Amino acid sequence: METKPEQLKHVSREESAGYDRKTLDYIRNAAAHGLYEIRGLGAKRKLPSFDDLVFLGASLSRYPLEGYREKCSTKTLLGTRFAKKPIELEIPITIAGMSFGSLSANVKEALGRAASEMGTSTTTGDGGMTQEERLSSKTLVYQCLPSRYGFNPDDVRRADAIEMVIGQGAKPGGGGMLLGQKISPRVAGMRTLPEGIDQRSASRHPDWTGPDDLAIKIHELRELTDWEKPIYVKVGATRTFNDVKLAVHSGADVVVVDGMQGGTAATQTCFIEHVGIPTLAAVRQAVDALEDLNMKDQVQLIVSGGIRTGADVAKALAMGADAVSIGQGVLVALGCNSESYIQDGMHHPADEGYAALGTAAGFCHHCHTGKCPVGITTQDVILEQRLQPEVGAKRLRNYLKTLNMELTTIARACGKQNVHHLEREDLVALTIEAAAMARLPLAGTNWIPGVTGD
């Protein structure tokens, strides 16, 4: 029997970088179905991120605060520009807009309870406001989206702030999507849609086009609410410098910038991975725009998209954000991608549910199917019981508490009595890419690519 020469063993099994197994799968799937892949969550590819930055803690040249004793304020004020009733939060960490429809009513209730206990806000989503989330949320931000599903002046008056959604980081330029499996009778009723259809929302607002119209639209919402409520404008991160300037021009009290790591319940994979810019690049552009207009601190900036840890929060604030918004991290805290779910105080394995979706805990992005094995992104009456509001609320409260403790730990180490005193000067970059995007010096040097000389 002839055997292959030893030296060809690896050459004959060399995987192509361009046509790796993932790409082969993609092409085969396209060839089989003639339809692009739709999935949930955010970009999975590796991107320059807050992980590529580190803080310069205090030492001899700076003086730290006692980590466990001295006070460090996390109070956050949003909407101070025009609104008579700005939003006052205990922590600068808010819950991002996620719809009832994409999430179960149990989850919306859990978000509201945890946020209220922590003194922060929750946000509705595409599809209107549920009674559960209004009752459980002390501070609720009501989104006005292109679809206007369930949009209602009574809910505008019941809200604490209004968020005009232009786009989101997972799909800037695209509309929402909710596949038929999740259009339950209640969701269909709230959105005035036939049950079980594949809902694809508009990507443009029905009654305004461009920033000059938006200014009038925002004025309408102000008149309608007697100038009481802050008005946020949310943009997906693309041409962020210009978009933030136009949002300020249109009269926003708060600008929300959502980077490409931001999640979604359902969108084309090509959209999630290939449209938009990373949060790290966007936050610098947004802050530059506010500083350029001399509007920093008059118009507040909320940053979202891939904020997971207290360190991420601290870095966003140091870069110039006033607060952050978290979606996916919140879902993970509730049990997203966990091997088990908690019901009646017991852990129950969820592996069969993942297997039925052709995936496993840790890899799942099947929010769009409505068959969430841990009962979060579902409208199924049996699956939704897998996330009980009290259990979810406790886990989320713990998560937010941890983030806030990490945030103040870092702030004290940098000598700040207030987390909002963290500043760009406290940060350096670990990679050239991050240094260029955030316009921070590469660690150990004074070099900011594109800004300082060699």
Next chain:
Amino acid sequence: MDSLNFDLATTPLRELNQFLHHEAKTGQVKQVTVLNPDGAHNIAVGLDCPVEVEVQGHAGYYAGGMNKTATVTIFGSAGTGVAENMMSGKVHVKGFASNSAGASAHGGLLVIDGDAGLRCGISLKGGDIVVGGSVGSFSAFMAQAGRMVICGDAGDALGDSLYEAVLYVRGTIKSLGADAQVEPMSETDLAVVADLLSRAGMNHAPTEFKRIASRRELYHWNADANQEY
């Protein structure tokens, strides 16, 4: 005092809307006249009581926006988004209406005596719209529920991506949008058109109208793919 005048030449819009949101709710003033509107935006937005508002002139964007139970009559033309997201009540434009008239209205009746611009009834969610003249292109785009009666002609792509809203057109349709089709008029349709025309104060024979509704072929992503996305 049953009626009250607000002259926008001398009174800020804020005072008018503040009055309509609060004092008008007591019901003491039943009728408010707005003088010299001069195309001001956001006149009488967010009303939430059965007050009658007469606008003596042209209104800007979003006149009568998000109306609930009030009756707003504009003795002139209206800008973009008149009666947008109306919930109930009535908004009547005696002149012409610009783009996105009645956008996403959930209820109530919008009457436009003249023509309406682009995207009339876009995203309609249960409201009724009667247009005495013609409507521009992309009218009733993604309209989900409610009825539109167009006494004149319709522009391009009428009823594109319609859901369950039904459109009635008396004149010619330049082109239908994706998934829209002309259907026969039933007895119910004739009665609906007769009722809406009478409530709008317009005189046409319901038999002169065509019915346009969704083919419902876009309701699902791609039937050929067996939902295997």
